[in-house]
Amino acid sequence: MKKIILSAAIISLSVGSLFAQEMFNGFGAKGFYNKSLKNQESFYIPQMQIGFETYVETKQVEKESKLSAFANNMAAHSKGGQYSGRQSSSARVTTILNAGMELSDFQLLADDFHEILENEIEKAGFNVLQMEEVDKLESFQKIKDKYSDKTEKKQSKADPNDVGFGTVKVYPNHTLFMFDEKSVMKGGGPAFYGMLKKVHAETNAAMILQNLTIDFSTVDLEVEIDAGTRGKTTTAEMKILPKMRITYNIMDFITPKGGPNSAPASLSTEFISSKEYNANIYTDKDKAESLFKKFFAIGVPSVDFDPRIIEMSKEDYMAAAKDLFTQYSQEFAKALVVGAKGK
Template sequence: MKKFILSAAVFAFSASALLAQEMFTGFGAKGFYNKSLKNQESFYIPQMQIAFETYVETKEVQQESGLSAFANSMAAHSKGGQYGGRQSGSARVTTILNAGMEVEDFQVLANDFHAILENEIQKAGLNILKMEEVDKMESFQKVKEKYSDKTDKKQSKANPDDVGFGTIKVYPDNTLFMFDEKSMMKGGGPAFYGMMKKVHAETNAGMILQNLTIDFSTVELDVKLDAGVKRKSTTAEMKILPKMRITYNTVDFITPKGGPNSGPASLVGEFVSEKEYNANIYSDKSKAESLFKQFFALSAPNVDFDPRIVEMSKEDYIAAAKDLFTQYSKEFAKALVVGAKGK
């Protein structure tokens, strides 16, 4: 039986919008991590937790502006009617994306993401130690021993049954889960920093610890309000815009000069790919109900909000994901160079 991925679109920052400002807090042109990053030329990525969101519902609400209200009032009077006052409208849409992705496909994609980030950092002029080599180092064995159990617990959440209505968390090969912003005490005191000192002596490189959430936005809603009516009126126009977006991102660094900090670095806002892909979109209430029953054994959501089914190939899904992550990795690498070299 094919697996399905449920997702929906929300309005968010585009990549071009983020580029006009600082993309990250905590490092780049300024930030609390720059002291640790200064003059650091080599890095490796031992942690890269990637959460693929596979089900999101969207509710868009648009409040009419004062200027629009005035224009609508004049339009109503011109038709011999009376305007009902400031209006708001909303539209709720769930999209069901048939991309045929399995947990194993997400694991391969995570490995690709790790390689893309390594390549972009290297192309930006910094040195990268491959995890295949770091994993063999004597000093790193203590790190693996300390964090392997945590990683196994996180990795076990990548349940095949979650594809379609859950979050799939995967880790690229040879990476660990060390900590994130929810960790009560990052590191672990003197023993932790003693362990890090040995790793730094052998690698002479800084650690990059990433936590990401990837979402797939397939439908863009354009909510409009009709003029000249006293009741709320909503028109939802949909465009087929299969895009990828990073909705959550935190980053920690541990270098010979210090780290991690009590608070992680992070993206300023959501990072949305501007590239669009082909998909076939249609509405089929009975089919949607059937699909929901497959996903939700006990209590399937109702489909009164007219869900759309989006058919897209696995190849296009993977290509979209790689395009998004390449765009993100280029900007991450640029900010890292600024923090490390002051450029």
């Protein structure tokens, strides 16, 4: 039997700065970015791509153990038969957010997230440059010119008609999309580093570039398979917890000493909020079909399963998202202190 317990990360929120050192790969207690972060006192956040999940399918596949398969194989041969091989089974849980969120609401949340992260980094003892001021710097204009078109293309994909299905990606005001782990050439080569040299000379600050995905629920999904020579018996148990989580996060730092690295920094595990929100979690096939019709412009899928609808007020959703991001930002700031100040 194999069990995935996504909520295990909850304990991370109560153990203080020691865990913060281990929460991230790439900086903190150990990491390839620490060399360029060392003694860095000032930061700003010119990139913060935030993806808000509104429809999620969680899957778990379970295979019969080797020992069970061996026993079944021997049993089949003793009777002159053959065993078809290791059996497997799977289970899935589909969750749909129904919180009345509009694209403008996600944009407000993104702006709040950017401010929350700035505030927590500042509370940790660093100087934080506001992007409204960085935007006005002459040295930053060429970077804006280089990446504004890319940002607009990314932002344009957040069509209001698509809210409710998949991932809604938004960018806080005054931020850009510069690159992520899929970029063929991070930064764009020598010309980019020439631009950076001028910005560093004017700011003496390091850039923090983030790409995050926010999910609205936490799913515990357990699959058990009991395989035999005549078939298999499978049971599946699942629990949906009304706790938000960050399921994906990669980061880069560009400091006067160097960066970005060929591999981005990242969360070492999913980050789950310590607070539950108020929600009605239920199945309703007709309601799910109506939500799908709203979410899909064409090619509405048939609902031959029972998606779990996570229904809450817009206010509760936004409050829960800000709670999650505040907890994350506090841990990020702790790890930044370890990486930059060696504490």
